[in-house]
Ligand SMILES: Nc1ncnc2c1ncn2[C@@H]1O[C@H](COP(=O)(O)OP(=O)(O)OP(=O)(O)O)[C@@H](O)[C@H]1O
């Protein structure tokens with residue numbers, strides 16, 4: 001397996017607060033890496049740095065031998081890092097299909113003046129794009145809602161749509177920030193099988209943040225545990241479950257979920 | 260099938276021609292007079308201006324409040340061509356129309372270029388900078404034009420040939436609608452709407468928000484410039500003070516009262532609110548009170564504007580249209596599984 005993302009000593013400070021300190025990881029092609037940790041541990045902040053939304057105080061994020069630190073978020077996306085958000089950020093006044101088409105902007109070869117005239121070739125491109133989006137929606141069982149405004153979708157499908165939208169970027173790595181937060185058991189199962197499908201069909205590399213231990217343990221290849229911005233443990237799910245430091249960090253409320 | 264598809268696409272053109280014919284008929288019957296036609300031409304220019312503003316404020320979610328500045332640049336840019344450089348006395352009559360069209364293009368390009376230059380540094384910044392900068396821009400243009408003696412300074416330019424008639428206005432409104440609609444339903448419009456709805460998500464989904472905002476702003480400024488050029492050739496007399504902040508705020512009212520983010524809204528807002536004050540003229544000073552009252556009532560009962568987000572069928576492009584255009588029914592389209600590695 002090859003390393004496709006190499007993160008070294010990411011550190012970010014907000015005023016006096018060190019939100020994340022010395023976060024390092026080499027992500028292997030095709031693996032599912034989970035990042036867990038109590039509230040406020042710095043998990044989302046790591047994602048924000050990996051997608052260019054925050055600029056780390058120090059450290060590097062390397063892909064294809066290039067350091068991405070300092071680039072703008074859309075450039076991170078262009079390099080193959082696509083994400084979902086802990087607090088859903090859909091394009092609310094656009095339909096489900098359009099939400100996904102928007103994530104294709106980067107790949108689209110439509111030019112301004114032909115688009116202005118809506119030439120035959122633009123119509124052709126729009127038609128092909130629509131069919132591609134519909135195929136993707138069909139795979140993820142959202143095709144029946146294609147023409148709904150995304151804000152009118154129920155909560156569960158909204159989370160799912162965010163994942164499908166990120167997939168449309170054709171990323172190298174998919175970053176999912178708490179994809180099952182606030183979902184019921186049936187919906188959690190659906191997301192679990194969706195993630196399995198993405199891995200199987202698209203051989204996608206995934207980094208996942210999650211609180212639900214019984215969701216993470218069976219699907220993760222490797223887990224990193226953050227606490228107060230520091231990496232306190234790293235390993236396969238079996239070892240993490242037994243790690244005393246991890247159990248201690250979770251003693252507030254999550255202990256039972258782990259054990 | 261083929262015939263009905265063709266027919267559908269030229270239906271709006273037929274409708275527009277019929278409307279024009281009707282107005283001309285009313286005029287020949289003495290029901291509509293030159294004053295009415297004049298109001299209609301102003302309304303047409305205002306529709307173009309409102310559409311221009313809609314691109315930036317309604318679809319891209321930015322806030323420009325100095326759009327009269329672009330109109331002014333277009334008006335002066337084109338009037339300089341037709342009044343000072345290629346004036347009627349130095350060109351053959353057969354060249355009047357080409358010169359007129361050239362002047363509109365120049366007006367549009369001057370406005371677009373200035374729009375680009377303002378947008379470049381401003382649209383990189385977040386938040387309300389655009390509002391402040393466009394406000395200042397509008398006033399700087401006005402103050403600047405007041406100082407330039409060769410174009411009449413504060414007195415303005417007189418004797419701009421009145422090349423624009425109702426037919427030209429109709430044509431340009433239709434073209435603007437056609438172009439704006441097409442671009443909204445393309446990669447560009449989708450990127451604008453994504454930025455409007457959630458800029459952080461748009462960036463994270465690979466949309467270069469600065470670049471698309473600049474494209475939006477420049478395109479919008481071009482339309483405003485052409486509208487300004489038309490205006491100059493309707494009234495024959497332009498003055499820096501015509502394009503003051505009052506004009507910009509009128510346009511904002513047209514946009515939000517009609518319904519921002521809707522092309523139909525821009526038509527209805529500009530048409531209604533341009534003609535309403537004229538229709539109420541018999542009320543003397545009371546008309547402004549009524550006008551304001553109508554606005555308040557609209558905004559209270561329909562926050563999305565008069566049209567409430569509705570779009571006329573020929574002003575939107577649905578997924579069904581795309582498939583029909585390819586000669587396929589949407590239900591017939593294959594929804595088969597993607598093969599491995601397809602995406
Ligand atoms: N922009 C910011 N400015 C200041 N502090 C911030 C900022 N973003 C995050 N923080 C702080 O960094 C710390 C880590 O926050 P983060 O959102 O990464 O936690 P998390 O592990 O994702 O928590 P949760 O499980 O609740 O989502 C918190 O103390 C938070 O308040």
Ligand SMILES: [Mg+2]
Nearest residue numbers: 043044045086
């Ligand atoms: Mg978080």
